[in-house]
Amino acid sequence: MNIRRYTPFSLLAGALLVAGLGACSLATAGSDAVTLPDPAVETAPAQGEQVAVLAGGCFWGLQSVFEHVKGVRKVWAGYSGGDAGTAEYDRVSDGDTGHAESVKIVYDPSKVSYGQLLKIYFSVATDPTQLNRQGPDVGTQYRSAIFYGNDEQKRVATAYVAQLTEAHAFNGPIVTQVVPLKAFYAAESYHQDYAERHPNEPYIVYNDAPKVAHLKQLFPSLYRVPEQVVAVQLH
Template identity: 60%
Template sequence: MNTCIRSHAAAAISRRPAILALALVASLAAWPSGVALAAEKAVVIPPPVDDPASANASETAVLAGGCFWGVQGVFQHVNGVASAVSGYAGGEKGSATYDAVSIGNTGHAESVRIVFDPKQISYGRILQIYFSVAHNPTELNRQGPDVGTQYRSTIFASNPEQARIAKAYIAQLDKARVFGKPIATTIEPLKTFYPAEAYHQDFMTRNPDHPYISYNDLPKVDNLKRVFPDRYRVKPVLVGAGA
């Protein structure tokens, strides 16, 4: 059963409190047996050996790691990140909607487009946070209770250099066996990123008491603060107006 789908559907009707409450109760009641409600602990991993400096004023990383609420929320709290937008990557424009992607056969993955200043944080450091605290890279086509290729762990490389760095880092981490299991993260060339619907943006910040956020995603931000204190920013950089 796909909990994130139920949670997203509840968000879409957030102006109807009674229906929303019923949806959330049903979501928790149907949580798969044997699946922990709390987010997994962070895995402390070494930085990439191959992480060349960039002379660009700005760079973009597109990463998929399960429900985009949590991945966006983590990177919105990272120093050097100018923006983090939830969206879809891997499929075609016509299917880049939540209703279509939720079916799981569009080729899209729930993704986050991260624009960052490489003078403040490198692409390799972005990947280190992604692998360590933003998601579990050893799970194949799922993250926790959310199952399907739309929740796969994927790095959408914007250029051959990003693909090379990501491939080398995965090999480095697998060789060191820091996770105990092989990394399932795939590397795909980025075709186009499509921003998600407005109600998905800044969802963690706007809904800190949402059961899905409380159990799965807020602990990721706590892990970011603990494992990467030099990278943590208290005030998130938000998509919404006035952020």
């Protein structure tokens, strides 16, 4: 993320997006947002809180999107894919730790399913056709990845990627990784709820706020306004 703040490319991309000129290649970008099909394969009914870990660009935007989803109880920004010793911002930003900027989503499966979270993820949170980057952010730490926590999540994620591929849902091949979750490490406290605490920062305005707007547009029954945004540590 050392290139994300106020770079000319970021500002230009944001200006084009605001102008409706399709700076982003997401299916939902611009004024003509397009929804994706529901997952044909879903997880079995479950009791109690469940966890999903997803990566796809800057974790500021991912966290902001899922904090606005009904049934989601808490979202943490963090790192997945690498070792504990390198799970810190300065190291991950080098792009050589194996980590991806990720979010840990704790949700109530009676209100929102794992498949629905994946539909939101592919519809508004990430561009699954961009390899090792998202928009102005470049590097393996910004790769699109689903870190499954069990065989059930692997089955649903793999099936949904295949379904979207067969449906030609995107203009290019889906490069999103479906890989086992080794661990999730919470990011530093100043990264938590960053978009909600800095809504007027240019990067947020141009890159992340449109994602939340698309969530509200495409998923009105699942959209909510977070009651409170408080940066907390993961325990």
